[in-house]
Amino acid sequence: MDISKALVAKSDCLNASDLTGAPIVATIAGARKGDAAKPVVIDLVGMDGRPWKPSKGMLRVIAHAWGVESDAWIGRLVKLVNNPEVIYAGEKVGGVEVIAMSHIPADFTIPVRISQKKVKQHHVAVLAEPATEPWLAQWQAIKNALTAAGYDGDSKQLLATAGQVIGANWDHPNKISAEDAQKVLAAVREDTPDEAPAS
Structure with missing residues (x-):
């Protein structure tokens, strides 16, 4: 029996806890304005209307790879994972991170802040583009x-x-x-x- 659905948190957006069991690969359906805390909301195909609200660090990763025009991201894929080391308000709360992306020519590594005092080198791998109905x-x-x-x-x-x-x-x-x-x-x-x- 696959228990992955039982692990999904009851929330209106994708949470790090949703990815506790395993990473997911998701197709981007669109991006829109969020609020001051999460300025960009990314809609994902097949997530039951639950969007991803990436951190500024992950937005920088996406912009580095795909550019700042969000319309260009539509139809592209991201592999998302829970990094339990992400710190918020002094505590390890976990966070959704991108570990692979489609439509990039090669793997890359860029610095990403994971707390007020800590920056890590974040690695993103090439994610093969699907042969199915983009x-x-x-x-x-x-x-x-x-x-x-x-x-x-x-x-x-x-x-x-x-x-x-x-x-x-x-x-x-x-x-x-x-x-x-x-x-x-x-x-x-x-x-x-x-x-x-x-x-």
């Missing part, structure tokens, strides 16, 4: 953006809407090129109202 993450990101902009409907209707946004027409989401996907995301996000400021 368009799924891209399509999920488009659907997420359309929904956030107030569009609704089933997948067929959303596909038609995505095409109308840039003057294109597809009979299946897997026909959307990466270039067209970026155009759709950029156009839809321009039309998405900013979140109201917190009171």
Whole structure:
């Protein structure tokens, strides 16, 4: 019996404790603004709507490897693990770390802060890109953006809407090129109202 699901913490986001049993490989569906403590929220395919809220150290790792434009991360893979040595408020609480990434030419090592006084050399390995349907993450990101902009409907209707946004027409989401996907995301996000400021 695989008990991995029983280890998952009851939370609205991915936690280090979720990775106690083993690392996971996840596909990035999109990234969005977070709050002051966790400024970027990364949506992952197949995580039951529970996003990853990376630390600033892990954001620096991702930016070093893939650049600072988060739309370019969509469809790419990360291997995440719990590092129990991560310290917060003077105690070892653990943290989610990236140990491998797709779409990088070679392994790399960069300094990452794990506490106020401690920096470690963090190593990231090359993660082989899957041979299976990478368009799924891209399509999920488009659907997420359309929904956030107030569009609704089933997948067929959303596909038609995505095409109308840039003057294109597809009979299946897997026909959307990466270039067209970026155009759709950029156009839809321009039309998405900013979140109201917190009171």
